Amino acid sequence: MAPHFLEGEIPNEKPDKAAVHIIPVPLENTTSYGSGTATGPAAIIEASKQLELWDGSRMPALSGIHTAEPVDCSKEIAKTLDRIEDAVAYALECEALPLVLGGEHTVTLGALRAMKQKYGRFGVVQFDAHADLRNTYQGSPFSHACVMRRAMDDLRIPVFQVGVRALCAEEADYRKSQSVPCLDARKLHLKGIPTQVLPPDFPERIYITFDVDGLDPSVIRATGTPVPGGLSWHDVLTLLERITAGRQVVGADVVELAPTPGDHASDFAAAQLAYCLLGMSLPRD
Numbered sequence: 001m002a003p004h005f006l007e008g009e010i011p012n013e014k015p016d017k018a019a020v021h022i023i024p025v026p027l028e029n030t031t032s033y034g035s036g037t038a039t040g041p042a043a044i045i046e047a048s049k050q051l052e053l054w055d056g057s058r059m060p061a062l063s064g065i066h067t068a069e070p071v072d073c074s075k076e077i078a079k080t081l082d083r084i085e086d087a088v089a090y091a092l093e094c095e096a097l098p099l100v101l102g103g104e105h106t107v108t109l110g111a112l113r114a115m116k117q118k119y120g121r122f123g124v125v126q127f128d129a130h131a132d133l134r135n136t137y138q139g140s141p142f143s144h145a146c147v148m149r150r151a152m153d154d155l156r157i158p159v160f161q162v163g164v165r166a167l168c169a170e171e172a173d174y175r176k177s178q179s180v181p182c183l184d185a186r187k188l189h190l191k192g193i194p195t196q197v198l199p200p201d202f203p204e205r206i207y208i209t210f211d212v213d214g215l216d217p218s219v220i221r222a223t224g225t226p227v228p229g230g231l232s233w234h235d236v237l238t239l240l241e242r243i244t245a246g247r248q249v250v251g252a253d254v255v256e257l258a259p260t261p262g263d264h265a266s267d268f269a270a271a272q273l274a275y276c277l278l279g280m281s282l283p284r285d
Contacts (some may be wrong), residue, residue: 004067005048005274012067019063020099020278021091024070025084025110027103029077029142036258037224040270041070041101043259047271060279066096077106077142084110088251092118099278102255104224105132105144108209109151115207115251116155122205122250123158124151125198125243127214127236129185129227131167133174144256152178160198162239163188163214163231185229193235197242206243208252208277212270222266224258236273240280249281 004012005022015021024041045067053059071087073080084100088111091098100111105128115122126132126148133152137143141150151157161182167175175182181199198206213223216230231239254277257270 002067002069003042003045005045005065006051006053006061007045008049009051009053010061010065013064015066015068015090015096016094017064018066018094018096019282020065021094021096022065022067023084023087023091023098023100024068025073025100025103025107026070027073027080027107029073029080029104029106035224036222036260037102037104037256038073039259040103040255040257043267044101044254044257044271044274047264047267048275050268051271051275055276055279058279060275060282063282073103077140081106081110081113081142085113088114089117097249097278097281098251099274099281100251100253100255101274102253105147105209105211105255106142107255108147108253109142111251111253112151112155112157112207116157119205119250121203122207123160123203124148125160125162125206125208126211127162127209127231128164128211129166129213129230130211130225131161131164131171131175133171133180134168135170149174158203160202165229166227185231188231188235189229193238193242195242197239198247205248205250207250208240208243208281210252210254210273210277211256212254212273213256215269220257220266220269222258222260222263223256233269237276240277244280252277252281
């Protein structure tokens, strides 16, 4: 048996009894700078053994967490995306909240395909240093740099971006032409966090995708393309609290951790982020 999330604190709940399915996806197919995302899910699960079950307001782990076997990423990307979609669809069939652990950001596309089949209309809230809106990158439309473009163009899912501070001219033009709503890192620095983060007409159901490079490198340095000027830990918690209030979170992911030997702080921060995200995503009592 593979290690499970919060091992030593809680049992690995049966799939049909759990409120949450943790789905590890060790994908490293199109990383373009630093490498190591294939080991990200295992590092998060290992670090989760050190987490406190009390998240500051409640104990979401007691709702029951099932950690699935890692998705097989050994085949071509199309087959891997199908397998991710199947794993997320199974979590939804079990009436559980899927929390995907990546792996590079491309894993989100497989999850969104399952969400689209289940829910039809919903929105994606993307925490990221990068816009990920290129149509292709290094010859592939399935690069990690294209995942939000695939979500918008292929699946017709609205996207709200938080923390972006690195994008190319193509992405800036696409953002403008599609009126992509955003709250970039520079604006957050200058004006602070608004009381209402999401636009009033944004879908009530949301999927949260969190690339760990959205955080400042002082919080998580172990990622493929760290960018200075990122979000602080407490700003992220405030943003998540305001984003999730009054909305239904139908799924989430934490992606792009690229563990570095000796950097336990990054692994632990990613595990803490996953657990906090889980707590804010489950229905409030």
